[in-house]
Amino acid sequence: MSKMLPRAGLSRRSLLAGTASLLASPMIGNAARAEAKPVNIGVIMPLSGANAQFGINSRNGIELVADEINAAGGIKALGGAKINLIVADSTSTPTTAGTVAQRLISQNEVTGILGAFASSLTIAISEVTERRDIPLLTMSFADQITGRGFKNIFQVVAKASALGKAQLDYTLAIAQAAGTKIDKIAIMYEDTAYGTAQANGLRAAAKAANVEVAMDDAYPLGITDTTPLINKLRASGAQAVFPVSYLNDSLLIIRTMRQQRITMPAIGGAAGYVIPDFEKGLGEFAEGVLSIAPANYDLAPDLTERFRKRFGYFMVHEALEHAVALDVLVQAIEKAKSAKAEDVAAALRGAKFTGGWTRAMTGGAVQFDSTGLNVLSVPVMVQWRNKELVTVWPKDVAKATAEWKS
Amino acid sequence: MKRWLALAVLIAVAAVLPLLLSPTGYWIRVLTFTLLFAAMAQAWNLIGGLANQTSLGHAAFFGIGAYTSTILLLKFGISPWLGMFAAGALGGLAALVIAIPTLRLQGHYFALATLAFGEVMRVIANVWAPLTGGPGGLSVPFTPPSFAGYSFKQLLPHAYIALGALIIVTGIFEVIRRGAMGYRLRAIRENQAAAEVIGIDTTKVKLQTAVISGVLMAMLGTLYAQVAVFFDPDTVFSAAAISIRVALIAILGGVGTAAGPILGALFIIPVEELMNDLFSAGAAGLSQLIFGAILIAVILWKPRGFITLWDALRARFARGETR
Numbered sequence: 001m002s003k004m005l006p007r008a009g010l011s012r013r014s015l016l017a018g019t020a021s022l023l024a025s026p027m028i029g030n031a032a033r034a035e036a037k038p039v040n041i042g043v044i045m046p047l048s049g050a051n052a053q054f055g056i057n058s059r060n061g062i063e064l065v066a067d068e069i070n071a072a073g074g075i076k077a078l079g080g081a082k083i084n085l086i087v088a089d090s091t092s093t094p095t096t097a098g099t100v101a102q103r104l105i106s107q108n109e110v111t112g113i114l115g116a117f118a119s120s121l122t123i124a125i126s127e128v129t130e131r132r133d134i135p136l137l138t139m140s141f142a143d144q145i146t147g148r149g150f151k152n153i154f155q156v157v158a159k160a161s162a163l164g165k166a167q168l169d170y171t172l173a174i175a176q177a178a179g180t181k182i183d184k185i186a187i188m189y190e191d192t193a194y195g196t197a198q199a200n201g202l203r204a205a206a207k208a209a210n211v212e213v214a215m216d217d218a219y220p221l222g223i224t225d226t227t228p229l230i231n232k233l234r235a236s237g238a239q240a241v242f243p244v245s246y247l248n249d250s251l252l253i254i255r256t257m258r259q260q261r262i263t264m265p266a267i268g269g270a271a272g273y274v275i276p277d278f279e280k281g282l283g284e285f286a287e288g289v290l291s292i293a294p295a296n297y298d299l300a301p302d303l304t305e306r307f308r309k310r311f312g313y314f315m316v317h318e319a320l321e322h323a324v325a326l327d328v329l330v331q332a333i334e335k336a337k338s339a340k341a342e343d344v345a346a347a348l349r350g351a352k353f354t355g356g357w358t359r360a361m362t363g364g365a366v367q368f369d370s371t372g373l374n375v376l377s378v379p380v381m382v383q384w385r386n387k388e389l390v391t392v393w394p395k396d397v398a399k400a401t402a403e404w405k406s
Numbered sequence: 407m408k409r410w411l412a413l414a415v416l417i418a419v420a421a422v423l424p425l426l427l428s429p430t431g432y433w434i435r436v437l438t439f440t441l442l443f444a445a446m447a448q449a450w451n452l453i454g455g456l457a458n459q460t461s462l463g464h465a466a467f468f469g470i471g472a473y474t475s476t477i478l479l480l481k482f483g484i485s486p487w488l489g490m491f492a493a494g495a496l497g498g499l500a501a502l503v504i505a506i507p508t509l510r511l512q513g514h515y516f517a518l519a520t521l522a523f524g525e526v527m528r529v530i531a532n533v534w535a536p537l538t539g540g541p542g543g544l545s546v547p548f549t550p551p552s553f554a555g556y557s558f559k560q561l562l563p564h565a566y567i568a569l570g571a572l573i574i575v576t577g578i579f580e581v582i583r584r585g586a587m588g589y590r591l592r593a594i595r596e597n598q599a600a601a602e603v604i605g606i607d608t609t610k611v612k613l614q615t616a617v618i619s620g621v622l623m624a625m626l627g628t629l630y631a632q633v634a635v636f637f638d639p640d641t642v643f644s645a646a647a648i649s650i651r652v653a654l655i656a657i658l659g660g661v662g663t664a665a666g667p668i669l670g671a672l673f674i675i676p677v678e679e680l681m682n683d684l685f686s687a688g689a690a691g692l693s694q695l696i697f698g699a700i701l702i703a704v705i706l707w708k709p710r711g712f713i714t715l716w717d718a719l720r721a722r723f724a725r726g727e728t729r
Binding site: 047048049052086087088089091092093094095096098099100102103105106107119120123124127130131132142144148191192193195196197220 | 428430431432435436439529532533535540541542543545548559634635636637638640641644647679682683686687691693694
């Protein structure tokens with residue numbers, strides 16, 4: 001009996017010590033976490049379906065910036081808090097995108113959300129974030145995004161109508177600089193939200209500039225034979241063609257044109273025309289093709305080359321703009337000194353952000369107006385030159401003179 | 407007697423469940439869509455289950471419903487409660503128009519014809535931009551919350567409306583199934599020629615069923631639009647996301663039975679969500695791949711639907727009682 005007592009005492013002591021440490025451990029954990037509780041940021045992208053490649057590009061851009069900020073010591077105003085990205089697939093269904101947003105807000109308590117490339121997905125997400133007062137930063141173009149009087153949405157690029165207008169106006173200017181006057185054009189666009197919105201901008205700009213639209217055709221997404229379109233284009237007598245489409249259609253249109261030896265300048269509407277796959281799919285046919293773009297990587301190579309180094313291809317515009325969106329969101333968190341969504345949204349509204357990735361945007365900074373639109377962003381015209389995209393217009397930011405063969 | 411008690415308990419559980427979830431949260435949204443899809447699959451079950459006409463075009467009626475009430479709200483400020491009945495009327499009309507030529511078709515031909523009809527509606531909604539907003543879609547305006555205006559800040563009322571809709575549609579299904587119409591439909595399903603010989607106007611009965619199914623589906627389209635708040639032609643006229651999904655829900659649960667669509671929806675919608683939650687941050691499309699694999703496994707395991715599970719359970723229970 002007496003032999004057993006010390007053993008019991010020992011076990012009691014160790015039990016007590018164990019209990020004490022158990023009780024204390026959550027407090028230690030809390031203290032450590034209070035110093036730098038990670039800030040959850042939602043990333044909702046189409047990671048499957050027709051737009052998956054664009055979604056993955058966007059995610060890559062965001063991850064690059066998040067890793068850089070974390071490596072540089074996290075968010076200073078919050079004691080070096082790390083950024084924790086919560087990535088989720090929106091699929092290509094707007095309702096699913098909305099449900100995913102609801103999930104990130106209530107289960108992950110995100111400070112803000114970035115997404116979702118395609119305008120319809122972004123609009124569906126914004127209906128959820130607006131009701132929950134969560135800031136949503138996007139590079140989707142559609143005019144409706146900032147046209148509904150929402151308080152918690154921030155569009156870092158110019159609107160689709162502005163892009164369509166720039167697509168036409170810049171082209172006229174480039175042609176004029178090369179000594180050609182354009183008075184007849186052709187428009188062809190896929191019948192999606194993006195295609196129709198940008199075509200509206202093109203049409204309005206053509207009317208304003210007194211340019212005749214000799215061909216104005218919508219075609220279904222996923223078209224498999226563009227020969228009838230190209231035949232119509234040949235017959236239209238247009239001096240330049242403005243196709244607005246995602247990747248597959250853009251490849252078909254340009255290939256069919258060039259195979260039929262139609263050499264008229266083609267000015268694409270971003271999306272499919274400004275990604276590496278365009279050049280990979282077309283080879284030499286890509287050379288000289290122009291496209292409008294909301295931003296281009298050659299305007300800030302010191303930043304964008306980091307993307308190429310990590311992912312092996314040039315920093316496509318959706319990756320670039322999403323990188324800017326995350327940088328702006330983090331700057332707003334620093335400014336608000338809080339990770340609470342309402343505080344961050346308040347810090348974003350009507351504010352101007354400079355430095356960091358915002359330098360890569362035209363205008364060199366990001367400034368939101370009362371609707372949430374970045375008023376400093378101006379579209380640029382880019383041209384395929386030897387497997388790279390070169391900014392050729394407007395003149396003050398251009399890296400080279402446009403080649404114009406009429 | 408016992409059946410009614412079980413039913414009452416079931417409804418009571420369903421009525422309490424939404425209260426346990428956060429009223430602005432994620433799971434209540436999933437629950438609301440689960441209830442809505444159960445009701446939609448039940449509406450499909452009328453024509454697909456009772457009449458055995460596998461429709462793959464129910465998105466057509468659904469989308470007509472979503473667009474009708476939303477356009478009435480946007481252009482004339484008409485409350486979706488009233489818009490829902492206009493939606494039902496148009497949905498019924500569309501069902502009539504499509505049913506007259508297609509109900510003479512059987513099996514695969516009927517399925518293909520309805521599939522095409524859904525696609526046609528999608529194209530019309532895309533092109534008729536002045537009315538439908540074109541490919542850009544429509545947003546249900548965020549009006550001040552009121553019951554009469556069918557506008558709520560939280561999802562809780564939507565969950566109850568969806569539950570009410572499910573109960574009503576299931577009630578209609580049961581009344582038809584047990585009534586004279588149910589007998590006629592069963593006769594047609596077993597052998598159409600024989601049914602005609604015994605004096606059933608097969609075309610008329612199938613037509614009636616198709617119209618009722620179309621009316622209900624369109625009214626559910628209105629409810630969906632009010633919950634989702636934004637939709638475009640690709641969303642509501644989608645073959646994969648609506649037409650095939652409602653058929654799948656009914657078939658997986660047990661086609662032709664009242665409990666089938668409910669069991670199917672309770673499985674499919676939450677599991678799909680869970681897969682997205684767990685896997686979508688990883689490799690692209692992985693969540694859908696796993697979801698598809700689960701569906702295949704379930705169909706191989708229970709080819710006649712979850713309802714057989716229930717029957718087996720009941721049979722075992724009954725054996726135990728008699729012993």
